[in-house]
Amino acid sequence: MAVFDKFFQSAFSVDNVIFGFDEGDLKVLLIKRGESPFEGSWALPGDLVYPTEDLDTAAVRILEELTSLKNVYLEQVKTFGGVDRHPLGRVITIAYYSLVKISDYKLRPSSFAAKASWHSVASIDQLAFDHSEILTACVERLKQSVRQRPVGFQLLPPKFTLTELQHLYEAILDTELDKRNFRKKILSMNLLVDLDQIQEGVAHRPAKLYKFDTLKYQEFLAKGYVFEVSESKTKYK
Amino acid sequence: MAVFDKFFQSAFSVDNVIFGFDEGDLKVLLIKRGESPFEGSWALPGDLVYPTEDLDTAAVRILEELTSLKNVYLEQVKTFGGVDRHPLGRVITIAYYSLVKISDYKLRPSSFAAKASWHSVASIDQLAFDHSEILTACVERLKQSVRQRPVGFQLLPPKFTLTELQHLYEAILDTELDKRNFRKKILSMNLLVDLDQIQEGVAHRPAKLYKFDTLKYQEFLAKGYVFEVSESKTKYK
DNA sequence: GATAATTAGTGTATTTTTCACAACTACTCT
DNA sequence: AGAGTAGTTGTGAAAAATACACTAATTATC
Structure with missing residues (x-):
């Protein structure tokens, strides 16, 4: 000793x-x-x-x-x-x-x-x-x-819009993503539940609200996945 | 203090x-x-x-x-x-x-x-x-x-065969890979240099020997990549 | 109450990548 | 020379990734 x-x-x-x-x-x-x-x-x-x-x-x-x-x-x-x-x-x-x-x-x-x-x-x-x-x-x-786990689950409020989720991914990955491809990909994972509610008090067309499907989330945690979405090529600044 | x-x-x-x-x-x-x-x-x-x-x-x-x-x-x-x-x-x-x-x-x-x-x-x-x-x-x-870096570079001897490289991946990933798809993928990365030499003293058709392309390896290190090959579906034990 | 402003939402055609799969070849050993 | 063993090679089908632009719904403004 x-x-x-x-x-x-x-x-x-x-x-x-x-x-x-x-x-x-x-x-x-x-x-x-x-x-x-x-x-x-x-x-x-x-x-x-x-x-x-x-x-x-x-x-x-x-x-x-x-x-x-x-x-x-x-x-x-x-x-x-x-x-x-x-x-x-x-x-x-x-x-x-x-x-x-x-x-x-x-x-x-x-x-x-x-x-x-x-x-x-x-x-x-x-x-x-x-x-x-x-x-x-x-x-x-x-x-x-963020590419291997649904990180938004822990960072976003219980109800959120697809655009907010996309902005989260863009902020973390420090890149711009293509809106249509992002939505297609995310929705095809069946990770989100459409709450049948919309934003209120915004000065534009209100977006649908979603939440994470806890069960599906657990599944993804256990199995792992790879999330890849292409950047938006047309717009860059 | x-x-x-x-x-x-x-x-x-x-x-x-x-x-x-x-x-x-x-x-x-x-x-x-x-x-x-x-x-x-x-x-x-x-x-x-x-x-x-x-x-x-x-x-x-x-x-x-x-x-x-x-x-x-x-x-x-x-x-x-x-x-x-x-x-x-x-x-x-x-x-x-x-x-x-x-x-x-x-x-x-x-x-x-x-x-x-x-x-x-x-x-x-x-x-x-x-x-x-x-x-x-x-x-x-x-x-x-192993999915993000050419790990074989550090683990294999300077000269090796494609089969040896495949076995390395199989050992690390603990799975069996499809031979043809593995070769196609690895060769398409241009990471290997064909040495124009073959194995000697083996009791079967001798395999070609390859080495890693150091320059290409450095590139991959810097940029990162994702390596995915399907498992062999037909053979399993 | 029309119009401007703003963000939400959606579909398709093309290209690229993945996947499944089997026959023949070249060499050594006996 | 025949058996054994591992090496080499290609294709067609399916799935996934990509690029891309207009319409819809709402509020604010004049």
């Missing part, structure tokens, strides 16, 4: 990239740091892992402390362990991403963070520590996941 | 799932443990990460100490941090897999391991610690990777 001593001078943390979708944009929940180091910078929510806590448990805890949300989709992405990544010592961090419906989210007042708020992924600049790198890795993983 | 103290009672290690391909089988390099705990059990090669060592560096080191191989493909897969996964304390481990050509491999005599040897993935039973779980995760990741 003595031989281990010098190794037991290290700690590990969990950082959580919490994705949401709103106003056609993919967003991430960031925290403004209230203390040194990187005081005043935006950072990913995270915390040291307790001595008798599993990694997944820590990730769930961090999410819940911040958002009060439970039963949220969580996935471990990658571990970052650069020697100098933390100014206070050797701290490696295990990065997770989670998917929440922004409509469900209520900022917890007693949060450990000075301030938390949603930021468009596209417009995020500098983050504390190596969090930019972590964010990039999680965005990449999400891009990959 | 004082508040960190109780967290700095932990260590982390890297474990390495070293894949090879031989005799039509996907293999893993395992070590027979010479000391407690799990003395006598087979385990994945791994080691604690040095205090001033990056994670990737540790993974490279472990691989090199054991096999003398450098410049090998390495990929971080997942971190395992169950509270009780190590009997001697809180040790989380970052799992990597690597791909080596078994023909290049020479057991290093002065290795820290009592014994190291190749085992068919399919026939591995119990491993020390939670290494069975780690192995499973790495096999799954490899299955996924």
